[in-house]
Amino acid sequence: MQTQDERYLWLLSRKLSGSITEDENKELESLAGAEPRLRKESEAMQAFWAHGAGGQHNDGTQQAFEQLKARMYAEDPQLWPEEEKRSGGGKWRRLLLRSAAAAVLLGGATYLLAKTGILPWQDGLTADYNVRGTRSHIKLADGTSVWLNSDSELKYPRRFKGGSREVYLKGEAFFDVAKDAEKPFVVHTETMHVNVLGTSFNIRAYPEDSVCEATLITGEVMVELKNSPEKKIRLRPAEKLVVPNHGDSAVKYPTGLQPVIMKPTYSLKADSAIIETAWVDNRLIFQDETFATLASRMERWYNVSIRFENAAIQQLRFTGIFGKEQLPQALQALQLTEHFNYSITDDTVTIY
Incomplete structure (x- = not known):
């Protein structure tokens, strides 16, 4: 049996x-x-x-x-x-x-x-993939450290050869790049290429999201947009580049459909922590976010699907921090700020 x-x-x-x-x-x-x-x-x-x-x-x-x-x-x-x-x-x-x-x-x-990445793909690259609700740390052959977020994939060679170090990202990752002046480090996403020598930065490039973001913490990076290769954008520490993902006319970000350089978002409730990189420390920080946007992040964080029965509830706005809270605790904390009800069935959360 x-x-x-x-x-x-x-x-x-x-x-x-x-x-x-x-x-x-x-x-x-x-x-x-x-x-x-x-x-x-x-x-x-x-x-x-x-x-x-x-x-x-x-x-x-x-x-x-x-x-x-x-x-x-x-x-x-x-x-x-x-x-x-x-x-x-x-x-x-x-x-x-x-x-x-x-x-x-x-x-x-x-x-x-x-997520093991122990065998090469047909293109000669190793792939690490994290399902929703999981995060991992990857050490590349050159000494670069990568923290890979949930629902994210990183492809990279077991050993870097030639004059550059190139990796491919879908989803979100934080990079602490080992310095090598003779071999630039390049992160390829579906929207942009990020070129660095030695620095630390965060990239969020989920294909289904409306925007792609690159947030620089230390050093300097040069970003090349795929749809405008002639246009190169230089980022300095404490700057964030926001790029519309699909040219979707419904995207409404500071400059409409144009890339924009902004400051990272600093939390008012977590000692001015940078929200874009807080996930590396296992904290989900949100500040004046709509419920719809927060729900998308919570889906990846808790490995669930969240659906709304009332469109108006999606526009509720929240500020807070989740760390070790389980999903029911997180939802109950949100209920202290705004009125809504929820039910959980298997992996689906219904908000009404």
Whole structure:
């Protein structure tokens, strides 16, 4: 008889291969929802598969798992109990390899966890992906530190070669770039290219957001806009560049559809902390934000979907700080400022 873990992995393999039935999918969601560890693994594996990894990595499963286990323990020891570490993770090795084999039989491919980045993509880059509700720290080969926010992906080479150091970002990340005057560091997003030598800065470049932002903390950067490569914008410390993401006429930001340089937003409630980078310290700070904008950030922070039944409620404005608060606590704190009701069903929050 299958254990819960084995049943979950078998169902997940069925889902990844596209052969899962409706009843099996409901069972998978129920198992993942009842156990936070399984839910985290399920989201990571599905995200990795969805981002193009399915069917591309079909060799070295045993070696890959050993690297995976070592890296996962280094990044998050809570995922690996001490007895599992001492025993070499035998149970989890068997489960992962059995699941990988099931995926090969069902879909013709091997999968690994999304955020491990232990195998290269077809373009020669390694990819780290964080599902909603998770954040991570990445150390690049040149010594650069990167803090990757939730629902974000960073692609980078295992070793930098040639005359530049280039990485690719979707989502949000804070970079503390190691100095190397002979090799500029370049961050590519869908909207802009950020060129630096040695500095620290934050980039928020979620494709679905209306704007893309680059906030410089120290040093100096040169930004090149993709739709206007001839126009280069230099940022100095304590400056933020805001660029409309899609040329959407509905975007209303200080200068309409034009890029604009602003000052970062300093919190009035957190010792003048910079709001744009507060997430690195595990704080979600918001200041005079509409409920609609805050809800988008909370979705990524708490790994939920938030929908409004009343459009007027979306225009309510809030100022505050969330740190260790769980989702119900956060919503109750907001209710102290403005009147609204909410309900939580599985991963969906309904505001009314």
